[in-house]
Amino acid sequence: MIVAQDPTLQDFGHDPWWLIIAKIVAIFVFGLVMTLLGVWFERRVVARMAVRPGLNQAGPFGLLQTLADGLKGAFKEDIMPRTADKVVFFFAPTIAVICGFTALSVIPFGPMVSIFGHKTALQVTDVPVSVLLVFACSGMAVYGIVLGGWASGSTYPLLGGLRSSAQMISYEVSMGLSIVAVFMTAGSASTSQIVAAQRSGQPISFFGLDLTAPGWYAILLIPSFLIFCIAAVGETNRAPFDLPEAESELVAGYMTEYSSLKFLLFMMSEYVAMVGMSAMVTTLFLGGWRAPAPITTFWAGANSGWWPLLWITAKIVIMLFVFVWLRATLPRMRYDTFMRLGWRVLLPINLVWILVLAAIKVLREDVDSTSRNLILAGAIVAALLAALLWPSKKKPPAPTLEELAKSRPAGSFPLPPMDLQVPPSPRARRAVAEREPANVGAAPEGEQE
Amino acid sequence: MAGYLGSYATLGLLLLASVVVFVGAFSANRLLRPASPAEPIGKRETYECGVDPVGGDWAQAQIRYYVYAYLYVLFAVEAVFLFPWAVIFDRPGFGATTVVEMAIFVAVLALGILYAWRKRILTWT
Numbered sequence: 001m002i003v004a005q006d007p008t009l010q011d012f013g014h015d016p017w018w019l020i021i022a023k024i025v026a027i028f029v030f031g032l033v034m035t036l037l038g039v040w041f042e043r044r045v046v047a048r049m050a051v052r053p054g055l056n057q058a059g060p061f062g063l064l065q066t067l068a069d070g071l072k073g074a075f076k077e078d079i080m081p082r083t084a085d086k087v088v089f090f091f092a093p094t095i096a097v098i099c100g101f102t103a104l105s106v107i108p109f110g111p112m113v114s115i116f117g118h119k120t121a122l123q124v125t126d127v128p129v130s131v132l133l134v135f136a137c138s139g140m141a142v143y144g145i146v147l148g149g150w151a152s153g154s155t156y157p158l159l160g161g162l163r164s165s166a167q168m169i170s171y172e173v174s175m176g177l178s179i180v181a182v183f184m185t186a187g188s189a190s191t192s193q194i195v196a197a198q199r200s201g202q203p204i205s206f207f208g209l210d211l212t213a214p215g216w217y218a219i220l221l222i223p224s225f226l227i228f229c230i231a232a233v234g235e236t237n238r239a240p241f242d243l244p245e246a247e248s249e250l251v252a253g254y255m256t257e258y259s260s261l262k263f264l265l266f267m268m269s270e271y272v273a274m275v276g277m278s279a280m281v282t283t284l285f286l287g288g289w290r291a292p293a294p295i296t297t298f299w300a301g302a303n304s305g306w307w308p309l310l311w312i313t314a315k316i317v318i319m320l321f322v323f324v325w326l327r328a329t330l331p332r333m334r335y336d337t338f339m340r341l342g343w344r345v346l347l348p349i350n351l352v353w354i355l356v357l358a359a360i361k362v363l364r365e366d367v368d369s370t371s372r373n374l375i376l377a378g379a380i381v382a383a384l385l386a387a388l389l390w391p392s393k394k395k396p397p398a399p400t401l402e403e404l405a406k407s408r409p410a411g412s413f414p415l416p417p418m419d420l421q422v423p424p425s426p427r428a429r430r431a432v433a434e435r436e437p438a439n440v441g442a443a444p445e446g447e448q449e
Numbered sequence: 450m451a452g453y454l455g456s457y458a459t460l461g462l463l464l465l466a467s468v469v470v471f472v473g474a475f476s477a478n479r480l481l482r483p484a485s486p487a488e489p490i491g492k493r494e495t496y497e498c499g500v501d502p503v504g505g506d507w508a509q510a511q512i513r514y515y516v517y518a519y520l521y522v523l524f525a526v527e528a529v530f531l532f533p534w535a536v537i538f539d540r541p542g543f544g545a546t547t548v549v550e551m552a553i554f555v556a557v558l559a560l561g562i563l564y565a566w567r568k569r570i571l572t573w574t
Contacts, residue, residue, distance in 0.1 A: 009456075012455070012456040012459075014455065015459075020459055020462055021462070021466070024459075024462060024463050024466045025466075027463070028466070028470060074477065074478050074482075075481050076482060077482050077483045077486045078478065078482055079492065079493065080493070081493050081494065081495045082493040082494065082495075083495060094467075094471050097467075097471075098464065098467045098471075101463070101467055102460065102463060102464070102467075105459075105460065105463050124459060124463065125456040125457075125459035125460060125463075126456060127456045127457060127460075132532065133460075152495065153495060154495035154496060154497075154502070155495075155497070155502075156496065166517060169517060169521035170517060170521075172521070172525075173520075173521060173524040173525070173528075176524070176525075176528040176531075176532075177524075177528070177531070179532075180528070180531050180532065180535045181535075183532060183535035183536050184535040184536075184538065184539070187536060187537075187539065187540070188536060189532065189536055251496060251498065256495075256496050257495060257496060260482060261475065261478040335573075336573035339517070339571070339573075340571065340572075343517070343520070343562070343571050344566070344571060347524075347562065348559070348562070351555055351558075351559055354531075354535075354555070355548075355551075355552050358538065358551065358552070359548060361538075361539050361548075362539075362544060362545050362548050365539065365544075
């Protein structure tokens with residue numbers, strides 16, 4: 001049986017021109033098909049969670065609904081508002097989509113395969129800093145949204161665009177810091193090498209116990225994984241962080257003024273970004289294209305040839321399901337709570353976690369086991385002591401009404417006595433008794449024609 | 450395409466391909482959409498929930514959290530130093546000194562965000 005052959009960085013950049021073009025076309029097709037099916041999947045799943053049938057008219061299970069909607073959109077008239085900035089209005093949606101597709105191009109979809117005699121990796125290209133490329137693309141995609149919102153010359157899109165920029169810069173920081181932990185563990189910033197680094201677990205020794213650390217970074221670096229997932233939802237403007245297009249406040253946010261193909265492009269950019277982020281989570285934390293652990297034990301060939309395409313697609317779909325699940329479950333966050341989460345919770349946790357991880361790695365390699373155990377025990381004791389002795393802010397008891405009344409300065413308005421019992425007004429009682437019933441003008445029952 | 454920049458050249462090709470795709474898509478859209486649609490009054494006004502929009506085109510808005518942009522620059526620059534460090538720090542020859550140096554650097558930046566926190570920049574104003 002052939003074993004999976006991991007591509008190295010030297011394997012990229014040698015493909016003949018027709019293979020490169022074939023791969024690029026494949027990426028576009030993948031993005032389009034995932035968008036078409038992703039919209040269908042989302043609407044079906046949300047409908048299922050809301051106990052209603054969902055799409056079931058166009059095609060089997062409503063599968064062709066998105067295609068029909070897309071075609072219909074292309075036949076529609078393109079309306080540009082009078083006040084819009086014409087050039088920017090035109091280019092904004094294309095920026096958003098191109099960034100999404102560029103991010104997809106460095107995702108490793110499989111090992112080395114043979115296509116018409118050429119050995120090549122199932123990945124358009126890989127560069128030593130390809131994770132940073134994805135990161136840059138997700139940042140650049142916000143330009144599409146911000147410029148689209150600004151160029152519409154309208155209030156709601158402008159507010160949506162502004163929110164989007166604040167959201168992007170807040171969650172980009174958290175996302176970047178969680179990637180740092182992956183770089184530290186994998187020792188590389190290229191996507192294919194990060195997948196290769198998650199191939200197998202590493203032995204660790206913990207207080208004399210010999211354990212095997214799991215290979216997937218989702219388990220090994222669980223704080224980074226969780227923070228990355230939260231930041232990914234924030235970066236893709238998805239519920240519960242879909243403030244830029246909050247329909248209850250901003251109509252449709254940045255795409256209010258868009259119509260026809262440009263509107264479709266914005267929709268597509270959202271779904272391509274979602275697929276890209278899911279693929280990124282898979283690559284960085286869920287072992288990439290490798291089959292999950294129980295499969296490889298009884299099927300050695302699961303990781304070779306074209307099979308990995310199946311595994312990575314399955315993992316991407318699971319991540320998409322999580323996106324949809326979040327949308328169906330959580331209400332939209334308020335803007336200030338959302339920013340607070342990014343800056344006051346995710347960022348400090350991430351900074352501390354990176355330093356703890358660095359310390360653990362150094363302790364594992366440079367320090368002998370006795371002093372390592374001593375340092376570990378000391379750190380645990382220190383953490384426990386800190387948790388025990390952490391000064392808890394005790395709120396002073398709220399002053400009672402009497403104290404509040406007494407603390408008023410001299411010459412204040414007079415207060416009624418605290419225990420004043422107001423007797424019911426005799427006039428009010430009479431007014432209630434004499435009032436006619438509210439439905440006196442309505443025809444009594446039985447007399448209607 | 451060979452050499453170090455070969456894999457970057459592929460990315461350039463990808464951009465070229467997307468230009469082709471978009472030119473194709475927009476031309477198809479131009480052909481498919483109505484050629485001479487009606488132009489009723491108010492069609493090209495911006496959307497304002499059913500009433501006619503009043504005033505200028507771009508609304509004046511108070512940008513809350515603009516200080517976040519500064520904080521972002523702070524952490525973006527930090528990331529520029531953190532990424533290369535994270536890739537190489539456990540290769541032989543670096544070790545504890547490298548980690549302590551980075552810890553000091555991160556601590557200085559953490560002081561920055563603590564200062565912003567104390568100055569109540571991170572709260573809604």
